[in-house]
Amino acid sequence: SQQGEEDPQALSIQEGENATMNCSYKTSINNLQWYRQNSGRGLVHLILIRSNEREKHSGRLRVTLDTSKKSSSLLITASRAADTASYFCAFTGGGNKLTFGTGTQLKVEL
Amino acid sequence: GAVVSQHPSWVICKSGTSVKIECRSLDFQATTMFWYRQFPKQSLMLMATSNEGSKATYEQGVEKDKFLINHASLTLSTLTVTSAHPEDSSFYICSAGPGQGEEKLFFGSGTQLSVL
Numbered sequence: 001s002q003q004g005e006e007d008p009q010a011l012s013i014q015e016g017e018n019a020t021m022n023c024s025y026k027t028s029i030n031n032l033q034w035y036r037q038n039s040g041r042g043l044v045h046l047i048l049i050r051s052n053e054r055e056k057h058s059g060r061l062r063v064t065l066d067t068s069k070k071s072s073s074l075l076i077t078a079s080r081a082a083d084t085a086s087y088f089c090a091f092t093g094g095g096n097k098l099t100f101g102t103g104t105q106l107k108v109e110l
Numbered sequence: 111g112a113v114v115s116q117h118p119s120w121v122i123c124k125s126g127t128s129v130k131i132e133c134r135s136l137d138f139q140a141t142t143m144f145w146y147r148q149f150p151k152q153s154l155m156l157m158a159t160s161n162e163g164s165k166a167t168y169e170q171g172v173e174k175d176k177f178l179i180n181h182a183s184l185t186l187s188t189l190t191v192t193s194a195h196p197e198d199s200s201f202y203i204c205s206a207g208p209g210q211g212e213e214k215l216f217f218g219s220g221t222q223l224s225v226l
Contacts, residue, residue: 003153031213042116042203042217043154088153097144098205098215100154 004101021104023089116218133204139184140206
């Protein structure tokens with residue numbers, strides 16, 4: 001399968017802590033994106049990192065990309081209860097057809 | 111940001127009936143839309159790519175006669191689950207992007223289909 005693999009599958013942390021989730025893929029990519037999904041809802045785009053970039057920041061989000069290892073990580077700093085959701089990496093090898101990772105379910109407890 | 115509207119949000123139907131799900135891009139034109147299926151606590155699996163004015167491209171293992179896709183305009187794509195059965199019960203999500211260099215996609219809110 002060309003689907004991305006994410007770990008951990010589930011992550012439970014306390015509010016204020018940082019959350020890190022990792023994504024590995026097998027193909028060559030043009031870019032890698034991270035999406036968030038609240039339970040029973042659609043996905044919301046969080047951040048995009050191109051294959052020639054190594055790190056990107058957006059607010060409390062930090063994404064890294066290591067194309068030699070075919071892996072990416074998403075760091076959420078100073079987590080909040082509202083960050084509770086599933087997080088998916090997704091990537092394109094060409095065009096805009098996205099392949100999604102397996103997802104990480106994040107729970108941030110008060 | 112761009113908005114993609116998906117209706118209905120949920121539908122319950124009897125086995126053997128057909129269900130139509132609509133996906134609209136509200137503030138941009140989408141020559142391509144994507145349909146995904148998602149089972150509980152699992153990832154999104156691409157079912158098909160919907161192309162305006164032409165036939166949809168289905169992923170391997172997806173029955174084109176079972177899941178009919180129509181993309182008749184630049185702002186509307188529909189997915190019809192024909193002769194639905196309980197195993198078709200799932201969360202269906204559409205997405206679209208404005209293209210023109212914009213690589214991220216915008217997603218509908220999803221449709222939960224329950225077939226009794």
